[in-house]
Amino acid sequence: MLNFKTYYHIYNHANGDDNLFREKENYNFFLKKYHQHIDPIAETIAWCLLPNHFHLLVKIKSEEAIAETHPKFQTLDEFEARTAFLSKQFANFFSSYTQAFNKVYKRRGSLFIKNFKRKEVLDDDYLRNLILYIHLNPAKHGFKKEIDEWPWTSWNMFPNEYSQLAKELFGDLEQYNRAHKNKQTDFEEYVKLENDLIQST
Template identity: 50%
Template sequence: MESGQSYHIYNHANGSENIFREEENYRFFLQQYDKYLGGVVDTYAYCLIPNHFHLLVGVKDSLDLPGFQNLAGLDKSIAKASEFPITKAFSNFFNSYTKAFNKRYQRKGSLFIKNFKRKPILTESQWQDTFLYIHLNPIKHDFAKELKDWKWSSWKAYQTMEKRSLLNRDFYFNFFDGLDHQNEMIELKKESLINKNFE
C-alpha cells in the first residue's frame, strides 16, 4: 500500500460466522477503526454488513503512527518501508476487534480471513464504481431495500453534508458534482453493481 494511493479494502468473516452480531459490534468496530487507522488513511466510504465489510480509503502522505516519522524527505529505500506501518496498523485494528469480540462471546481463534483484500483504485470511473458499489452492498445482499435504510454505511453522511463527519468528504468532489450527479449515477449503476462478484 502506497502513500497517496486509494484502495478498495474488504474482508470477510472466517468460515460461516458473522463479525457483527449486534449493534454494539458495529459501533465498536468503527471506534477501533478510527483509533488504529484514523492517522493512517483518509476514509471516503464504508459499509459494514453482518459477515463482511468494505472500505474506500486513501493512504495518507503523512502517517500519524506512534513512533513513526513523517516520510517527507526520506530516501526512496526508506520510504518503501511505509508498507509495514500501514499493514501493521490494519493488523492491530483487526486484532483489537477480534480480542474484544472473542471475550464478549467467549470464543477463540481468528475472526477474519487472514489476508484482507486491497485493490488499488487506478481510474476515476473505478473510484466512482467502488464508491457506489460499497453503498449498494446492503441491497446486493438483501439486508435493505433502499440505501437510506441501512444504518451501517457512510451513505447518510453524503446526504447530509452539513453535519460533521470523520469521513474525508472533500475528496468526493473530485469524482461527483454533488448529490444530483451521484444519485443519477447510482440509478444507472445499480443493476450492474449489484450483479458484480465482489467478495
C-alpha cells in the same frame, strides 16, 4: 502493497460461517477501534459494514502526516518497511477487535479471514464505481430494500464530508442519488460493477 497518497479498496470477510457483527454494539465498537488504529494513517472516504463482511475506501495519508502521529514511522528508511508498517496497522486493528469480540462471546480463534484484500484505485472511473458498489452492498445482499435504510454505511455522509470529491465524481446531489438508484435498479449493471471491482482482484 500499500502506497502513500493513494486510494485503496480494502475489504475482508468473517472466517467461515461466523459473523463480524452480532448486535448494534458490535458495529459501534468496530468503528471505535477502526478510528483508533486507522485514522492516524488514512482518511476513510466511503465504507459499509455488513454482518459478515465490510468494504472500505481509504486514502493513505502523506508520509509526513503519518510520522506526526507515529514517530517510529519516520525512522523507517526502506519503502517496503514503511508499507509493511501501514499493513501492520490494519492487522493490529483486526486483532484488537477479534480479542474483544472473542471475550464477549466466549469464542476462540480468528474472526477475520487471515489476509485482508486490498486493491489500489488507479482512475476516477474505478473510484466512482467503487463508491457506488460500497454503498449499494446492503441492498445487493438483501439486508434492506433501499440503501438509505441501512445505518452502517457512508452513503448519507459522503456528499457532505467529501463535497469536492463528490462534485468531481458525480456532479450535484441529485446526480449522486440518481447514480446509486440506476445501479441498484439495473441488475445487469450491478453484476457488471461487481465483476469489475471484485472478481478482477
